[in-house]
Amino acid sequence: MTEEDIRNEIELLARQARAASYQLSQLSTEEKNTILVAMAEGIRAAAPVLMAANAEDLKAAVEKGLSGAMVDRLRLDEKRIEAMAVGIAEVAELPDPVGEVMESWSRPNGLRLEQVRVPIGTIGIIYESRPNVTSDAAVLCLKTGNATILRGGSEAIHSNRAIAEVLTRAGEAAGLPSHAIQLIPFTDRSSVSALCSMDKWLDVIIPRGGRGLIETVVAQARMPVIKHYDGICHTFVDQAADPDMGVAITVNAKTHKPGVCNALETLLVHASIAESFLPKVAAALQEKGVELRGCERTQAFIECAPATEDDWSTEYLDLILSVKVVDSLDEAIAHINTYGSHHSDCIVTQDGAAAAKFLSAVDSACVFHNASTRFADGGEFGFGAEIGISTEKLHARGPMGLRELTSYQYRIHGEGQVR
Amino acid sequence: MTEEDIRNEIELLARQARAASYQLSQLSTEEKNTILVAMAEGIRAAAPVLMAANAEDLKAAVEKGLSGAMVDRLRLDEKRIEAMAVGIAEVAELPDPVGEVMESWSRPNGLRLEQVRVPIGTIGIIYESRPNVTSDAAVLCLKTGNATILRGGSEAIHSNRAIAEVLTRAGEAAGLPSHAIQLIPFTDRSSVSALCSMDKWLDVIIPRGGRGLIETVVAQARMPVIKHYDGICHTFVDQAADPDMGVAITVNAKTHKPGVCNALETLLVHASIAESFLPKVAAALQEKGVELRGCERTQAFIECAPATEDDWSTEYLDLILSVKVVDSLDEAIAHINTYGSHHSDCIVTQDGAAAAKFLSAVDSACVFHNASTRFADGGEFGFGAEIGISTEKLHARGPMGLRELTSYQYRIHGEGQVR
Numbered sequence: 001m002t003e004e005d006i007r008n009e010i011e012l013l014a015r016q017a018r019a020a021s022y023q024l025s026q027l028s029t030e031e032k033n034t035i036l037v038a039m040a041e042g043i044r045a046a047a048p049v050l051m052a053a054n055a056e057d058l059k060a061a062v063e064k065g066l067s068g069a070m071v072d073r074l075r076l077d078e079k080r081i082e083a084m085a086v087g088i089a090e091v092a093e094l095p096d097p098v099g100e101v102m103e104s105w106s107r108p109n110g111l112r113l114e115q116v117r118v119p120i121g122t123i124g125i126i127y128e129s130r131p132n133v134t135s136d137a138a139v140l141c142l143k144t145g146n147a148t149i150l151r152g153g154s155e156a157i158h159s160n161r162a163i164a165e166v167l168t169r170a171g172e173a174a175g176l177p178s179h180a181i182q183l184i185p186f187t188d189r190s191s192v193s194a195l196c197s198m199d200k201w202l203d204v205i206i207p208r209g210g211r212g213l214i215e216t217v218v219a220q221a222r223m224p225v226i227k228h229y230d231g232i233c234h235t236f237v238d239q240a241a242d243p244d245m246g247v248a249i250t251v252n253a254k255t256h257k258p259g260v261c262n263a264l265e266t267l268l269v270h271a272s273i274a275e276s277f278l279p280k281v282a283a284a285l286q287e288k289g290v291e292l293r294g295c296e297r298t299q300a301f302i303e304c305a306p307a308t309e310d311d312w313s314t315e316y317l318d319l320i321l322s323v324k325v326v327d328s329l330d331e332a333i334a335h336i337n338t339y340g341s342h343h344s345d346c347i348v349t350q351d352g353a354a355a356a357k358f359l360s361a362v363d364s365a366c367v368f369h370n371a372s373t374r375f376a377d378g379g380e381f382g383f384g385a386e387i388g389i390s391t392e393k394l395h396a397r398g399p400m401g402l403r404e405l406t407s408y409q410y411r412i413h414g415e416g417q418v419r
Numbered sequence: 420m421t422e423e424d425i426r427n428e429i430e431l432l433a434r435q436a437r438a439a440s441y442q443l444s445q446l447s448t449e450e451k452n453t454i455l456v457a458m459a460e461g462i463r464a465a466a467p468v469l470m471a472a473n474a475e476d477l478k479a480a481v482e483k484g485l486s487g488a489m490v491d492r493l494r495l496d497e498k499r500i501e502a503m504a505v506g507i508a509e510v511a512e513l514p515d516p517v518g519e520v521m522e523s524w525s526r527p528n529g530l531r532l533e534q535v536r537v538p539i540g541t542i543g544i545i546y547e548s549r550p551n552v553t554s555d556a557a558v559l560c561l562k563t564g565n566a567t568i569l570r571g572g573s574e575a576i577h578s579n580r581a582i583a584e585v586l587t588r589a590g591e592a593a594g595l596p597s598h599a600i601q602l603i604p605f606t607d608r609s610s611v612s613a614l615c616s617m618d619k620w621l622d623v624i625i626p627r628g629g630r631g632l633i634e635t636v637v638a639q640a641r642m643p644v645i646k647h648y649d650g651i652c653h654t655f656v657d658q659a660a661d662p663d664m665g666v667a668i669t670v671n672a673k674t675h676k677p678g679v680c681n682a683l684e685t686l687l688v689h690a691s692i693a694e695s696f697l698p699k700v701a702a703a704l705q706e707k708g709v710e711l712r713g714c715e716r717t718q719a720f721i722e723c724a725p726a727t728e729d730d731w732s733t734e735y736l737d738l739i740l741s742v743k744v745v746d747s748l749d750e751a752i753a754h755i756n757t758y759g760s761h762h763s764d765c766i767v768t769q770d771g772a773a774a775a776k777f778l779s780a781v782d783s784a785c786v787f788h789n790a791s792t793r794f795a796d797g798g799e800f801g802f803g804a805e806i807g808i809s810t811e812k813l814h815a816r817g818p819m820g821l822r823e824l825t826s827y828q829y830r831i832h833g834e835g836q837v838r
Contacts, residue, residue, distance in 0.1 A: 012617065022756060026780060042523070062694060109802055120812050167537050199637070203812050218618075222637050226814040245835040252837035262471055263547050329791065337441060359830045371530055371833025380838075381829070382526055394643040395813040395824040407812040411778045414790025416664040418671035419799075 002192050010149075010194040012200035016179035017122040017147040024145045025119050029096040032143060036172045039139065042170025043163070044085040049074055053129065053162035061155055073130050084135045084163075091139045094384045098145050098402045113415040117406045120146030121203040122197050124216060126151045127415055128209035131159035138167055138181045140387050147180050149202065151195060151208075154187035156397030161185060165380035196220035198353040203407075204395075206389060226400070229391040230315040231343035233373045236332040236358065237277060238349035239270040245370060246348045247281050252372045253346070255288045259317045261367075261389060262344050262376040266312060266322045268332045271297070274325045279304045290361070292317045297325035312339040329354050333361045340364065341407035343391055344376035344398075365391065365398035429568075429613040435598035436541040443564045443598035444538050448515040451562055453591045456527035458558065461589025462582070465506040469495055472581035474555060475497035475551065480574055492549050493575055498554050503554045508713040510558045513703075513803040516822045517564050531832040535664060536825045538564030540622040544638060545570045545613050547628035547739040550578035556627070557600045559584055559806050563824040565598050568621065570614060574608035579767075580604060615639035622826075644818070649734040650680030650762035652792045655751040655777065657698060657768035658689040665767045666700045670763070671791040674707045678736045680808060681763050681785075681795040685731060685741045687751045690716070690738065693744045697721045709738045716744035731758040746772050752780045759783060762810055763795035763817075784817035 001009070014310040019077030027035075043050070055075040061071045097117050103256040110305050123146045125137045134150055141148040143201025152160040164183035172178065196205065199222035206226045207217040214227050235253055237246040253264035269277055278301040282292060292304035293311050304323065311322040312335070324330045336345050346359040346368035355369040374400065389394045396404035420428070446454075462469070473495040480490045490690025516536050522534040543567045544556045553569055559566040571579040583602035591597065603610050618641035620833065625645045626636040633646050654672055656665040672683035688696055696772040701711060711723035712730050723742065730741040731754070743750045753762050765787035766777040774788040785795040795818065802820030809815045817824035 022780065022782065025782070027695070035834055105801065107799070111794060111799075113800060118782075120778075154779050216640050224643055224811065225811075240837070248835060248837055355832075360537075361441065363441065363444070364828070366829045366831060368831045369833060371831055371836040372838055374838040375530060375833075375836065376829075376832060380526070380530075381532060382524065392643065394645075397826055398829050410785045410795075411816050412785060412790055412792075412794060413774075414785045414788060416661070417665060417790040418667055418792065419675050419791055419793045 001017065001186065001188060003156050006186070006188055006190050007194045010184065010191060011088050011147055011183050011198060011201070013184065014122070014167050014198040017149050017418060018184060018201045020177045020179040021037045021119065021121045021147040024142070024147055024180055024410075027175075029098070032145070032174055033092040036088055038170045038174035039167050040085045040088035041083060042091070042166050043088065043135065046162070046166040047078055047081045049164050050159065050166065051078075053158040056158040057156050063289055067172045069125065070129065074159070076131060076159055076167075082133065084132050087136060088139045091143050091385055094143065094402060096143065096411055097406050102408060108175055109417050110415065111417055115408050116411055118409045120405060120407045122147045122149070122201060123203045123377065123405070124205040125214065126192060126195070126205060126207045127211070128153040128213060129155050130155050131156040131163060132370065133208060134160045134163040134183065135167060137387065138164070140385055140402065140405060142176075142180065144402050146405060149182050149184065149195065151184045151191060152187070157187055160269045178374045192216065193220050193368070194398045196223060196272070199223040206387065220252060224386070224395065226390050227392050228261075228388040228397060229373065231263065231389075232313060232341040233262060233343055234266045234313050234336045234340055234345045235264050235373065236268040236326075236336070236345070236347045237270065237273070237349055238329065238354050239268075239272040240351035240354060241273065241277075241348040243273070243277050243280060244349055246277060247284050249346065249348055249370070249372050250281050251284050251288060254285065254290055254321050255319065258319050263317070263387065264321065264371050264373055265314065265316055266339070268324050268326050268335060270332075271300075271325050274298070274301055278323070285321060288319070290321050292323055292324040294322055295325060298323045315341070327382065329357060333358060337363050341391060342387070344368065344373040346371065365389070420605065420607065424607050425605070425607055426613045429603065429610060430617060430620070432568055432601050432603065433541070433617040435615075436568050436601060437598045439598040440538065440540045440566040442455065443561070443566055443599055443678055444517075446564065446594075448517070450594055451509040451515065451564070454590045454595045455507055455558060455562065457589045457593035458586050458763045459504045459511070461502060461585050462507065462554065465581075465585040466497055466500045466804045467711050469500055469578065469581050469585065470497075472577040475552075475577040480584055485574070488499070489548065489574070493578070494669055495550060495578055495667060500552065503551050506555060507558050510562050510804055513562065513821060515562065516538055516610050516825050521827060529834060532834075533830045534576045534827050535830055536822070539824060539826045541620060542566070542623045543570065544825070545614070545624060545626045545628070545632065546631060547572040548574050550575040552580045552627060553579045553602065554586060556806065557583070559804055559821065560826060561595075561599065561767045563821050565824060568601050568603065568614065570610060571606070576606055594611045594673040611635060612639055614642060618642040625651055625806065634648060639698070643814065645815060647809055648809040648819035649760045650682070650808075651684050651697050651732060651734050651758065651760040652681060652762055653687055653755045653759055653764045654683050654792065655687040655698075655755070655764070655766045656692070656747065657743075657770060657773050658688065659690040659770035660689075660692065660698050660767040661774060662692070662699060665696060666703050668765065668767055668789070669700050670703050670707060671708055672793055673704065673740050674738065675791070675793050676737050681739065681792050683792055684733065684735055685743065685758070687743050687745050687754060688717075688792075690744050690746050690752075693717070694720055697742070704740060707738070709740050711740055713742040714744060725785045734760070748776060750776060751782045756782050760810060761807070763792040765790065765792050774821075784808070
């Protein structure tokens, strides 16, 4: 396909998505839930078809020499297909934010105003490898009345096509409008650029993948992009901390699941407790196999490798922790605002005033007092589902559930008022 | 200055803005209001200085041969300076959205979560000609704890510099952090590009000006842009409309202030009342000097010029109105969603079901039942102040007041919880 062919094809999909979005916005919650339940059943019934398509991707992956971990992420087995179906059925059970009256008020001239949640409209999702994202993203967008255009990675193209086809066929039999869920059926790189230029038809793009993918989309997109960048998360153990709590939270945030964005990357310790606290926390961390990289002052209290300037802005996603001794709450806050990624940061302290200051001065999506940063998660927040954790400050910040996939509209009721 | 010099200079401003934003976020409402009151007094006291600076801009404008209307928009006289001061003092009186707890809830594990309004952080404002925007934008951002970088047009550079200097000097004497309000002191075109690349330091850019300016910013910006595009607003007079109300709303929306974005541009009339309604509304509009451009069916009922396909997507901003006869509510909705700009649209009807359908199916920021689209305005909504009317669907849609200049943060309170 030439670049122009690709552009024309993507524009067609985008126009169709816009048209579908107007039908989707008019579906009732019951109608959407009926469609979702049918989709879950469709996925379940199609397990053999999905596994056959997936086998083609797995074969290509092995031929291309992808790592064992990569091949495993691609794999669809009966358990994973069942999990996909259960996930869809769970979304049907969640409350629908569309139609909620966020605020209503009247004006002295008698006008009655309502601010009402409505679907965003059309959402582009660009993602890598794991085929379950095709289903997860499509159903969250559907529940909130949005049309989706999905652009998955080339490694999973057969699986993605099969999943999208099953969702569409099962959904349409239950009332899903045509073109509500569209997968770009090819994976040429220029399809990303083409998608990024469709601001007339696409309201937002959500890239789900590594920094490289997000940067590419940000550089090209003319519409808003909801970014899910790194988590360089901190825990500050204050002078008024309960040391055992400090150890427990540090160990949990670092070692519970080191490869995720809400895992701890840098520990800050108040100088006045460093001598007693550092050996204690170091022993607990080293027992879990964590490699420590400390500032000069840290090295005076515990055995560890020296931290370089780069360590303060590194997301290890591994059993490595940088450690710094700071002289004050203010220094901790300044360090976090300078080197962090504004994702999730924690203070451990029994001093309520210090906690209040930390929470309001740290410029991060989630700020914790005496709790592990691992709780920065839509599920843990009680959202029921999560499309990602936004590091944006506009529209949605932090864990994004269904509500964050909506916009709003002002509805104004009059009896003939003019100015 | 070379492009590199400009870039370096803008990066310095952007870094300083970020640092200032952390101080601004910690100011109390009282502290911010004290600063605002001092700024209002500063502007009032500096009237002669401001008029002297403005005289330089006016001289250059006349030499450049700008139109009388353009020169008038640039002009600062005592009345306009007093209006600027009053505007600042009024912002001091408005409620401060920062710190508001939007939602709070607890989880079964005892974690207590709060979603709290916080400043966005740093805001770039790029605007054209009118120097009062320097003050209006800066004080709305200040009230909401945001640092601003202002980039005004070259025609008003002397006035803008003088206003920014007065605001800064008066503000700093009352506790304003350094670099909270920074005007780019030069107007090279490449300063816009440089600003658009500062996504590490600038959280959002708000362009205030024509479509050309917005398009330039959208094409270059790596951070979110809040767009204020055209208003191609519609009024649909339904078969169940009160005809007198239809005439009154149409005339008001078209003629009250034709040059603004919430003015009416296209009138849609239900076929079943066209024969009686069109002559009535045409007479009232023609009396006000409005030129009518009608579809073929319209031309059968009234004397008017023929409308071309282009007319349906034209924002006249003038005493011109396109008129179309439609066969149904659905056709009206489809026309508006296809040709409109998703800004403000109205249905005139006594039929509640038709109104409800119109309000929920028309994909616009503001949808009106039996009231003029001229009410799509932050002041008319009761917001007290307005930074613009967003045609975005993300973050802020429709009239933007102080609340729309904030983001939020999740604050999570625990007693040592880990996962």
